[in-house]
Amino acid sequence: MSELFARVAASMKPADGTEGDASQSMGSLLPEIETPLAPPAYRVLARKYRPTTFEQLIGQEAMVRTLSNAIEAGRLPHAWMLTGVRGIGKTTTARIIARALNCTGADGKGGPTVHPCGVCDSCRAIADDRHVDGLERDAASRTSVDDIRDIIDGVRYGPVSARYKIYILDEVHMLSKNAFNALLKTLEEPPPHTKFIFATTEIRKVPVTVLGA
Numbered sequence: 001m002s003e004l005f006a007r008v009a010a011s012m013k014p015a016d017g018t019e020g021d022a023s024q025s026m027g028s029l030l031p032e033i034e035t036p037l038a039p040p041a042y043r044v045l046a047r048k049y050r051p052t053t054f055e056q057l058i059g060q061e062a063m064v065r066t067l068s069n070a071i072e073a074g075r076l077p078h079a080w081m082l083t084g085v086r087g088i089g090k091t092t093t094a095r096i097i098a099r100a101l102n103c104t105g106a107d108g109k110g111g112p113t114v115h116p117c118g119v120c121d122s123c124r125a126i127a128d129d130r131h132v133d134g135l136e137r138d139a140a141s142r143t144s145v146d147d148i149r150d151i152i153d154g155v156r157y158g159p160v161s162a163r164y165k166i167y168i169l170d171e172v173h174m175l176s177k178n179a180f181n182a183l184l185k186t187l188e189e190p191p192p193h194t195k196f197i198f199a200t201t202e203i204r205k206v207p208v209t210v211l212g213a
Contacts, residue, residue, distance in 0.1 A: 050092055052127060054114060057089060057096070068114045071100055076112065079187060079196040081211065083203040090199035091136075094168045097197055098134050099126050102162040112163070122162050133162035140171040148179045152186055158193045165194045172198040173205035180207050187213035 054064045082090040099116040125131035159165040
């Protein structure tokens with residue numbers, strides 16, 4: 001055993017015969033350990049592969065054609081009502097519409113388009129859910145008149161940086177009766193700079209007065 005230690009000690013001596021630092025010599029004999037890279041943040045498949053253009057909406061040809069014709073003709077309604085079963089892509093479509101209406105093109109001079117560029121400030125901000133003029137509300141958890149009053153008060157002011165101020169209300173059928181009544185006046189006489197996009201799985205629960213506004 002002592003002979004083995006002697007051989008190890010001899011192998012750690014510098015070539016010039018000087019006594020080297022044993023800890024440094026021992027460290028040079030150990031293999032280098034690579035620092036593992038941090039794993040990428042996990043994203044659910046629904047977000048990772050969420051469509052970002054009208055062309056990527058699979059199975060919605062009729063709706064895409066209707067929306068495309070309206071945008072190309074410049075006949076933009078003040079409100080859209082998107083309905084269908086859960087998971088069909090209503091909220092995704094609402095975000096694409098918001099991008100299409102506020103896209104300014106790569107040169108910053110474009111108008112509403114069926115083909116959002118995806119590179120302008122508005123397109124990127126809406127895609128990242130951080131646009132100050134693209135407001136998305138969950139009507140299932142914010143059903144009161146006070147919640148709608150916040151929208152009504154904000155509608156009076158024009159957009160900060162976008163072409164339109166867009167309100168996306170998901171599960172709009174969950175609003176209370178009083179909340180619908182409070183919103184009805186704004187829907188009947190909306191300001192030109194505001195657009196509403198409603199999404200619901202229960203269209204029959206939405207008051208007829210709202211559907212006809």
